[in-house]
Amino acid sequence: MTNQTGLDRRQFLKTAATIAVGAHVVTQSARAQDGERMRMALLGCGGQGTVLLTNALRVPEIEWVATCDIVEEAAQAAAARVGEGCQAFTRYEDVLANVELDAVAIATPLHWHAPMAIAAFQSGLHVFCEKCMAYTVDDCKDMIRAQMSANKILQVGHHLRYHPLYWHAKRGFIDAGLLGDITSIYGQWNRNNSWRRPVNVAGDYTEWGYPDAEHLVNWRLYKEYSGGLMTELASHQIDVVTWMIGKTPIAVQAMGGVDYYDDGRTVPDNVHVTFAYPDGVKFDYISGTTNAFSIFGSQCHEVIKGTKGTLVMCHLNPGPTDSAGWFFPEEGTQREIWMDMAHKVDIGGHEAIVLDATITEGPPLAGQPISTLIDGEGHLAKMTYQLEFEEFVISCREMKLPSCDGLTGLKSAADAILANQAIETGETIPFPEDLYTITM
Amino acid sequence: MANPQAVDNLADGIDLTSGEYRLRRRQIAMGSVFEIILDGDRDEVELRALIESAFAEVVEPLEMQLSHYRSGSEISWINENAHRGPVRVEPRLFDLLMECADLTSITQGAFDVTIGPLVRCWGFHRKEGRVPSTEELAEVRERVGMEHVVLDAQAGAVAFDREGIELNLGGIGKGYVVDRVVEYLTRYGAHCALVASGGSTVYAMGVPPISEDGWHVGVRPAGAEGERIGSLHLTDAALSTSGDFRQHFVEGGVRYGHIIDPRTGWPARGVRAACSVTASGTRADALSTAFVVLGTEDTESLCSKYGERALLVSLNAENEPETRQFGQPILEQARSMGGIS
Known part of the structure; x- marks a missing residue:
């Protein structure tokens, strides 16, 4: 392709x-x-x-x-x-x-x-x-x-983009070629709740496009204001994939609907999406609201699979570290020497190498060496939200x-928006060549 | 993956009596199971949205704010920076720290949120208990004590007067989150709910449809296996239990419980578990811990002075539980077992 x-x-x-x-x-x-x-x-x-x-x-x-x-x-x-x-x-x-x-x-x-x-x-x-x-x-x-x-x-x-563990995954594993040829990706953000919020405000918000307070409070549930699960959740993970594999999609197929919560919402309560990338790479993505199970202990994760191994990245962990990552070498592939000494855990009967971002090399993140932003157990020295504002300050001061x-934001937004189009039309949506092109 | 270090097994001493109610949801939070039972004559979509959003908008953000396990939490931020100068904190958290200071005062130091270094020193944070050396204990005690925490109400800021001080809200945070959930539910018009954190602190709001007497709650010696020692009906009040039946270790034939007296640096002795019933989960959570540390006489004195209610559980010579109650009795139905009074 x-x-x-x-x-x-x-x-x-x-x-x-x-x-x-x-x-x-x-x-x-x-x-x-x-x-x-x-x-x-x-x-x-x-x-x-x-x-x-x-x-x-x-x-x-x-x-x-x-x-x-x-x-x-x-x-x-x-x-x-x-x-x-x-x-x-x-x-x-x-x-x-x-x-x-x-x-x-x-x-x-x-x-x-x-x-x-x-x-x-x-x-x-x-x-x-x-x-x-x-x-x-x-x-x-x-x-x-x-x-x-x-x-x-x-x-x-x-x-x-400001998470030390994700930087480590990118530099230490993907860019280092440890996954071999990346051929497929799986991602999910599954929760078990309606996503609906009780109405806590009164007032007239029609000037801002909301016929009543309920539409304001629950704006994520209505197509007039939001792309639902694709824009509010999936866009994060689409961005991660774009970043990790360095490719953007060429087409998307998808299904979804308001299938469980009969409460007046107009955005799907479940989405099942497949993005096609150049070279035959596929990214299967699910986001649902009726089951939060995950073998990795996190409702939100990305699984990047290559010919030599599988990389799993989690955030929103129920544990104290907020994030975790593991590498699973493929059976029969030649292992790096350091892998024998690396910290490993058992996940589902498989030996998983725990990602340790303290050894991350390369350019700093928000002006700080990545190795100083996290410890060996995955505890962040600073939340990602803080780091993104620290970088924002540097960016503004130094232009x-x-x-x-x-442009990064445009890509994930456009991918999410086209996935919603695929859900609505039931058709495969090819990505226009000028999808990410800015003309003045 | 849940990290076992995050599981702070406070006393699992409260049984929520089964009954009929509209909606119940449990979720892992703050290292334990947080539970909300909601009832009321309201549309089911509304009730579900309310109970879900209580977790999403109150419990989860507060866990992110209060957990000393989570790097990046506001408590961790304070712990890392407050020795360098005042750290401005979220107003409600500042109010909580003021309440912590007040509770330290009224318990004569038996409750103290700076106890973290001592907990680590005794190995309870990893559930690998050990008796520290005298020198180690002395060194650690230099870094414990609410008197080292400077709370500036004008600036809404907290500072430490030395390096190494840290805040650990393990003895009060769950009760505080219970209160904040109750506040949230009330704001949205709920009037009938049971909110429980880890089986150690529960707040009963209103009266359930099946009982005019309030929510029926059973009490076990905190953390102990076995049957209840009694029960009570709760309405618009909180019950909290603390105890060391489950978390302890034995060294040299001596049993050491996980509740440490901040004033001495040694595990509390004598009282094995305690309950508090009072107006707020925050206060109940802290007082139940303090009662274990204070022991019988000082608990009685505190209850008399401040109008509090306490239930203390000790073991007699035959290793059977004995209870004593101060203030208005907590237990309505006490089982006849051993020396229970």
Whole structure:
């Protein structure tokens, strides 16, 4: 199979070059210079916004000066979490118009990512945007165009890009060729709950697109606002696969539906997806809401299979380390000498080599050697959410592409969105050649 | 994979009496089984959403915040940084730390969340108990004591006055999470629920449909195998148990339980298990541990002074459990076994 990923390398290089050149020609906001704190606003103070804020408060280079949520109590609670000097708003336009800022972090429902990010770029700000990047492929591309016009940083919150164990898997196993030829991948994020939230707010939110408070609180369950399991969960793992194997899909087949929870939702409560990559590689993915079983002890994992071995990566572990990874050498393949000395465990009757990211070599992550960010048992020195904000600060100050930039976010968003199209149409969706191409 | 180090087997001393209720969900959290029973005349979709979101929005985030096992938790962050200067913490966590300090005060130091280094020193964190040397114990005790924790209410910040101090909410965190779940359920209009953490702390909200007297809860000597020592009905109150029946080791013919007296650095002796019934899970969790440490006389004194209720379980010369109750009796139906009074 020929490489038809649709990635326009020239356009990518043009994107990267534009940003890199900007480091020398752009006069940055005075406040974002080295030694001064970046003034940031949080747009969206719900569950994920709170997680981001809690972790980002540990980054001393960031000064949170505003919070914003259409639910006033949420904005106020987040501002109180920050403390004195942080103002609460209910309209993001007011934040952009009235607060002196260097950057915003966006953690709103998906359909608001693009309008807010574009407005922020037009206000001359850097943007950290939660994943999934945006509601449509065009939204993603509009965000990147706005970013390039503003010559600012766009970082997308695929936080596994900031996970030491995943970096170790990439550098120490995949790039080192220990898996041989990667031929297939399996991923899952299975839970056993309805994903529905009780309605805890009152008020009129029709101006923002929600006919009632229930639609606001449960925005993930409705197609008008979200791509459901594909955008809210799967996009993380699609990004991991793209990163690990260095390829993007060429087609997708999928099934799914509202098959169990008859509660008015419009996004599937289960998705079964197969992505096809160049060279015959397939990625089978399942996300469901009625059974959380996993032989690896984590509801969320990726299994990358090659001719010489299998790599398993887990996060959201029930244990204390939040993550774990193992390598299973294939029977009959030549083993590396170090494998005999490596720490091993038994998983399902198979000998599994425990991934130890303390020996990871190579470039630093968020300015820090990866070996210092995790211990041999997988305990993280810092949460991935903190590391992504630490890198965001570096990227903004030095005008460097972050590990998870806009183009990276576009890829996983587009893949998730096309998988949803495959579910809706029941057809195999070939990936357009220009799917990831940005034209100005 | 669950790491056995994360399993903090606090006393498994509470039996939730079976009965009819609309919805029940159990989930591994904070190293134990967290359980919510929810009842009420509401739409099933609503009830399910409420019970699921209580786990997703309260239990799981609080575990991430409070666990000293989890690197990256707010407690770990404090432990790693507070000796260098004030660390601003989430307001509710700050309130909890203030309550910890208050509980240390009213228990005369028998409850202390800085006890972590002592727990490690005795090997209980890995369930590999051992008697430390006198020198080791003395060195570790330098790093234990709530007086080394500076709580700045104005700044909402916590600082340690020396390196090596650490916060370990193992003796109060589960009760706190129970309270936060109860608060969450109440906010969403629930009025009938049972919330339990690890079988050691339970809060009973309202009255179940099958009993006007409240939720029927059985009590066993904490962590001990065998039958209940009695039961009680709970309404809008918390019950917590602590004990060392399950976690202990024997060395040189001496039995050492896992509940350590922060004031001496040695495992508590005499009382083997204790129960507290009080208005909040947070307080009940802490007091049940403190009662084991305080022993009979000081527990009686505390109950008298603060209007608390305590049940203490000891073993008599025939190795049979004996109970004593202070304040309003906790047990309504006590089994006649051995020296139970």
